[in-house]
Amino acid sequence: KETEVTGQMIAMAKEYPISEIIEVNKGGMAICPFHNEKRASIDCRNGFYYCYACGAKGDVIDLCQKLYNYSFTEAIKFLIK
Numbered sequence: 001k002e003t004e005v006t007g008q009m010i011a012m013a014k015e016y017p018i019s020e021i022i023e024v025n026k027g028g029m030a031i032c033p034f035h036n037e038k039r040a041s042i043d044c045r046n047g048f049y050y051c052y053a054c055g056a057k058g059d060v061i062d063l064c065q066k067l068y069n070y071s072f073t074e075a076i077k078f079l080i081k
Contacts (some may be wrong), residue, residue: 005076013079016060019046021067030055033067 017072022044024030029040034052041053056066064075 002067002076003077005071005073009076009080013061013076014047014059016079017064018049018060021060059081 008070012035018024018030022030022033022042024044027040028045030042030044030049031037032042032054033055033057034051035054038054042049042051042056048057048059049063058066060079061072061075064070064078065072066075068075068078
């Protein structure tokens, strides 16, 4: 059985910088990890991301779930460790 996730744990996870997961340039842009791209097309601001090329979007928790194939609980635990 997975450990229960609390609101406090979610709030802590959302503070995790996206730039610690994908390489973000000084302008807040990154190469999208979800499609084959050579130029930065994913905008990372205020804890959220949006790709102008493929439409991928979400917060740092969503990014973790999609990139690492984590469950919501696994993503929270990864982000608050």
